[in-house]
Amino acid sequence: MTASNGNGNAQSPPRKIVVVGGGIIGVMSAYYLSRHASFRRGIDAITLLEASGIAGGASGKAGGLLALWAYPRCLVPLSFRLHRELAEEFGGAKRWGWRSVGCGEVECLGRAVGGSQEGGEMEGEHVGLGKREGQGEVSSAAAAARLKKAGVPKDLDWLDSGAVKGYEAMAESGATAQVHPRKFTEAMAAYAAEGGVEIKTQARVTGIEYSTDGSAVQGVTYVDRKADQEMKLPATDIVVAAGPWTQRVLPTAPISGMRAHSVTIKPEREVSAYALFTQIRLTKDLGKSGGKKARKTEQTVTPEIYARPDDEVYACGDGDRLVPLPSTTDDVAVDLNRCQDIVDYVGSISAPLRNGEVTARQACYLPSVNASGSGGPLVGLEGTKGLVVAAGHSCWGIQNAPATGLVVSEFVFEGRARSARVEGLDPRLVM
Numbered sequence: 001m002t003a004s005n006g007n008g009n010a011q012s013p014p015r016k017i018v019v020v021g022g023g024i025i026g027v028m029s030a031y032y033l034s035r036h037a038s039f040r041r042g043i044d045a046i047t048l049l050e051a052s053g054i055a056g057g058a059s060g061k062a063g064g065l066l067a068l069w070a071y072p073r074c075l076v077p078l079s080f081r082l083h084r085e086l087a088e089e090f091g092g093a094k095r096w097g098w099r100s101v102g103c104g105e106v107e108c109l110g111r112a113v114g115g116s117q118e119g120g121e122m123e124g125e126h127v128g129l130g131k132r133e134g135q136g137e138v139s140s141a142a143a144a145a146r147l148k149k150a151g152v153p154k155d156l157d158w159l160d161s162g163a164v165k166g167y168e169a170m171a172e173s174g175a176t177a178q179v180h181p182r183k184f185t186e187a188m189a190a191y192a193a194e195g196g197v198e199i200k201t202q203a204r205v206t207g208i209e210y211s212t213d214g215s216a217v218q219g220v221t222y223v224d225r226k227a228d229q230e231m232k233l234p235a236t237d238i239v240v241a242a243g244p245w246t247q248r249v250l251p252t253a254p255i256s257g258m259r260a261h262s263v264t265i266k267p268e269r270e271v272s273a274y275a276l277f278t279q280i281r282l283t284k285d286l287g288k289s290g291g292k293k294a295r296k297t298e299q300t301v302t303p304e305i306y307a308r309p310d311d312e313v314y315a316c317g318d319g320d321r322l323v324p325l326p327s328t329t330d331d332v333a334v335d336l337n338r339c340q341d342i343v344d345y346v347g348s349i350s351a352p353l354r355n356g357e358v359t360a361r362q363a364c365y366l367p368s369v370n371a372s373g374s375g376g377p378l379v380g381l382e383g384t385k386g387l388v389v390a391a392g393h394s395c396w397g398i399q400n401a402p403a404t405g406l407v408v409s410e411f412v413f414e415g416r417a418r419s420a421r422v423e424g425l426d427p428r429l430v431m
Ligand SMILES: Cc1cc2nc3c(=O)[nH]c(=O)nc-3n(C[C@H](O)[C@H](O)[C@H](O)COP(=O)(O)OP(=O)(O)OC[C@H]3O[C@@H](n4cnc5c(N)ncnc54)[C@H](O)[C@@H]3O)c2cc1C
Pocket: 020, 021, 022, 023, 024, 025, 026, 049, 050, 051, 052, 053, 054, 055, 056, 057, 058, 059, 060, 061, 062, 063, 064, 065, 066, 203, 204, 205, 206, 241, 242, 243, 244, 245, 246, 248, 249, 260, 261, 262, 316, 317, 328, 329, 364, 365, 366, 367, 390, 391, 392, 393, 394, 395, 396, 397, 398, 399, 400
């Protein structure tokens, strides 16, 4: 999708566009900038500066759910369609696991689980993911009848039948899809590079330089972390897409980060394509004390579980604000106890997960907008000439990245968004 507006004719001075951040938002901005009709390869320059590696933060560790029922409405339908078109154009089904998925809310009663060594609320007996006895009950007629009674679709055959108490589809067929976010972001970075974007990793932006009167951007300063050297890069246009780090580059941006843990599991057997929002009630037996009756404690946990192609299941838990945002994605602290909690929770309702192999335990920071009245993201002109903000995508950044990138390219080359009505996301409303 491109446009010509006379803005980029051969006579106008070269544009030097700098994108700050190599997460999915920065990468998709760079990609669509390189595809814009006004981009003159060989005259204009697009440079993406990434402090660590491409998709090292949330963009590489997210679930990857795409949904027509996501928010904000001004980006969602366009972005959902662009995801499909990109998958068709570049073979995304194979390259980054794009596909339609079923999606539902499921209420379960979990088997007794272990819990983290420290701070875990469900200590005691432990259901790990080693090869334990499977329940084998989903194949039995009684188990199938139980699942049917709970409303579980027939092909969702990887939940323990005794665990499921209720199931509700969250969207009609075709309204929910998925990608593998890291594979998608890496592939699109490669296409952006093919289109003329220079990608510099290990390049952490330390400041934006402005004209003397402060009315226009002039460039950025950054640290080349490989050479341990301070560098300067002139710029006519700067797109700040630094996710939860955005405020460190642009102090007036009301964006913060919340840590969230996730795991990936190689299930014991193939599992069908479902994304599940769970509500799992867990009971722990605290045993008898002082001749009294055995005491039990209850807890409800809500991990999200996304089956992926290629023998992978992703699951994530709640967020926390215990550890402030570190300086780079390389320094994110992973609390293995929290990862184990997620493993235990999802194992408490599914034998193929319980008996599978944990392949990653990880954490990242979710970027969110703190301004009242704005659920984010912020996408648009900041007010200073040449400065564009694209950040604060909260839990729908994977879904909304293509539309964000497309309108960013329009803001840079045309001065306004043409493909979507994003006035409600205007950064000037809150900055
Ligand atoms: C557990 C979890 C599950 C999620 N699941 C989904 C999902 O299923 N579907 C969905 O749509 N969304 C999901 N999200 C949300 C999604 O991951 C984010 O909205 C999205 O990744 C944000 O992308 P970003 O590029 O803005 O930020 P990031 O991915 O954080 O990227 C920002 C990049 O900027 C770089 N950077 C920072 N400072 C600088 C600097 N000074 N100089 C240069 N580079 C810098 C960082 O190194 C980083 O690579 C999930 C998020 C979490 C935490």
